[in-house]
Amino acid sequence: MISNFAYVRARSVAEAVKALGTKGARLHAGGTDLMGCMRDGIFEAQKVVSISGLKELKGVSARPDGGVKIGALTTIADIAADASLAGKYAVLTQAAAEVASPQLREQGTIGGNLCQRPRCWYFRGDFHCARKGGDMCYAAEGENQYHAILGGERCFYVHPSDTAVALVALQAGLTVAGPSGTKTVKVENFFVGPDKDILRENILAPDEIITAIVLPPIAGSVRSSYRKIRARRAWDFALASVGIVLQYEQETVSKARIVLGGVAPYPWRAAAAEKLLVGKKPDSAVAAAAAQAATEGADPLRDNGYKVEMVKGAVEESILALA
Ligand SMILES: Cc1cc2nc3c(=O)[nH]c(=O)nc-3n(C[C@H](O)[C@H](O)[C@H](O)COP(=O)(O)OP(=O)(O)OC[C@H]3O[C@@H](n4cnc5c(N)ncnc54)[C@H](O)[C@@H]3O)c2cc1C
Structure with a gap:
């Protein structure tokens, strides 16, 4: 059961960042993973901060350098269907088309796809595993047919995002907004392995928001x-x-x-x-x-x-x- 929480509909990125600065606040984009995590008790939220009304975070646009900007709230379905991405950035449109089901692609956003929590059945189940602060990875000796063959250390989950694979292949960057302004980070450097920190999957602080994905220009x-x-x-x-x-x-x-x-x-x-x-x-x-x-x-x-x-x-x- 989901515990009661306050709900904030942010009117700007700055307002969302501020609201996320309070204890127990969680960001909501499309909600397809967030609500599942709350329902399954992966985490609780005292406050849910929705950015879904921020139009400036939606859509695909050309950049002056020949690259492309994709707003973090752009749906997976819109990316899969975007004709301007289909040729040069085929790896991304193809990955987007492979995500989940048509309904989830219509609701889920690219920002949320990168930040979704692990799908390991021990992590999602009633196991106090190492990623939840426990002592062990149950998959190491347990049911591990879907788990990692590379990079697993003390935790063997596999990252669930299809689009993340495409974005690393494209050398894409992320624009991240936080309390001290905006920064850019390569998608390749965004994810955190269990060898570095077993309790998190990416570098974001609780009050940081991905605002856009930036694809570099493709020449030749x-x-x-x-x-x-x-x-x-x-x-x-x-x-x-x-x-x-x-x-x-x-x-x-x-x-x-x-x-x-x-x-x-x-x-x-x-x-x-x-x-x-x-x-x-x-x-x-x-x-x-x-x-x-x-x-x-x-x-x-x-x-x-x-x-x-x-x-x-x-x-x-x-x-x-x-x-
Ligand atoms: C049944 C099912 C099957 C699925 N199959 C696949 C699959 O095959 N491939 C695949 O890649 N994915 C799959 N997914 C995952 C799905 O694609 C994600 O749930 C979705 O993309 C998340 O987007 P959202 O906008 O709904 O995120 P939300 O649920 O709103 O958020 C997810 C997480 O990301 C954080 N977040 C969201 N947006 C931002 C942002 N802009 N900046 C910082 N943090 C943010 C939230 O706080 C939350 O922790 C599946 C999900 C389900 C439920």
Whole structure:
């Protein structure tokens, strides 16, 4: 049951930041994750601060440098359907189209998608796990078929966001508003692994708000894609996913970003695979070698070794499809 809370409808970002500065306040965008967390007792809120009425945080617009600004309240559905993003930023529109169900994409926002809490069944269930301040990660020895094969340390949840994978692949930035003004941060540096702080998933303070996502300009011949594998063809989180952005000169790859989802507590850069692709024409031998390199360092738990092969397959297929 959800305990009583005060509700504030902010009229500006500054008003929202101020309201979030009081103890027990929580930000509400589309509410699709927030309300579930409150209902499941993941956290309580004394005050819910809604930013859903802030029109300035909605929509996709071109930037003077040739890049794109996406307001944090833009819905996942709007991003998936945005024709101005579809070509150059295909990895993002494809990732957005793979999020949850049509209803959730209509209601959920990109800012909320990046800040949603873990979906680990122990964290969401009645377990006082390490991420809730307890002593242990129940997944380490328990039911861990959906958990991390990379980057898990004392906590093996996998980051649930599809769009985060695409945004790291695109080297996107975030604009963040807080009590002392506005700052920018790379999406890649936004997430916090369990090795750094087991109690949080990102760098935001309670009174900081993502106001926009900034996509850098894309010059030259760039191809990108997002491939997600899930247990069923209905709404579901990724068992594994891969976001790829490749820059070509003629048919040779000059720059590569390969980011994995569903396998680590944050979007995972497959740096060895990226390195292997640069300077090559991605034929089947190169794609197979990059796929092998993508899982370098993987350390599966008892029941999730299948993810290693799954990632390799997804990386290889994605590289060949782009070629
Ligand atoms: C059944 C189900 C299936 C799902 N499947 C998928 C899936 O396959 N892939 C996937 O990627 N996601 C999936 N999701 C997650 C869903 O996409 C998110 O719940 C949604 O994107 C969150 O957006 P929201 O606007 O509703 O956020 P809210 O619920 O309002 O907020 C979520 C969290 O983010 C914080 N927050 C929101 N906006 C901001 C902001 N601008 N700045 C700072 N903090 C903020 C809130 O305080 C809260 O903690 C699923 C969710 C459900 C319920």
